[in-house]
Amino acid sequence: MSVAELVNNKLARMKRGAPFSIERFYTLGSVSAVQKKMSRLVKEGKVVRVAKGIYSRPKPLIISPTMNIVAKAEDVARVWAETNNYKLSYQGMEAAYRLGLQTQAPMKSVFWTSGPTRTFRVGNQEVQVKHAANSKLVWYGKPEGELYRGLMFAAPEHTTVSELSAAMKRLNLSNEQNLKVISKLLMNKNLSMWSSKLLELRKTLLS
DSSP: OOOHHHHHHHHTTTTTTOOOEGOOOOOOOOOOHHHHHHHHHHTTSSEEEEEEEEEEEOOOOSTTTEEOOOOOHHHHHHHHHHHHHEEEEEOOOHHHHTTSSOSSSSSEEEEESSSSSSEEEEETEEEEEOOGGGGGGTTTSSSHHHHHHHHHHHHHHGGGHHHHEEEEEEETOOOOHHHHHHHHHHGGGGGGGGGGHHHHHHHHHHH
């Protein structure tokens, strides 16, 4: 089977509207052959290049079949980070908003990353990815990390224990897991201003 046929077969299994890295196709043949095939697919309109080395199969809108969903800018950023083994996490304000610790939605989506600063644009969507110090990416990929970034943005004096409890419930953890998360947060010196609220919350979980 030719490289072109292998690419077509693999592409047919890719979810429409979801971005993917061309590197996932390099096992099918030489890099140049795969790149040439992908370029032809772009010209034919079967795939769309949404960022360097990242593509997507267009997905027709149900309400308007003549219009296509290409990909979400946020998903493109995630594929970019995964492909390059970069950490990628919501920045403080976004994390606080998603946890209910911040009522105002951010004006634009901003992520912190261990990689270089970049901006991803897909249609009218724009996502900013900013290089951040390791201290901002602590506990990356773990629930305590998400809560940590949210607490670093929120103000303890304007946050009640019940609001903090509601934020933890959004992490969908067991009571035992919540207690472990609180213990980790209490040991982080950057969250010393949250100590009293975290201790109060732990007390309620233990009662």
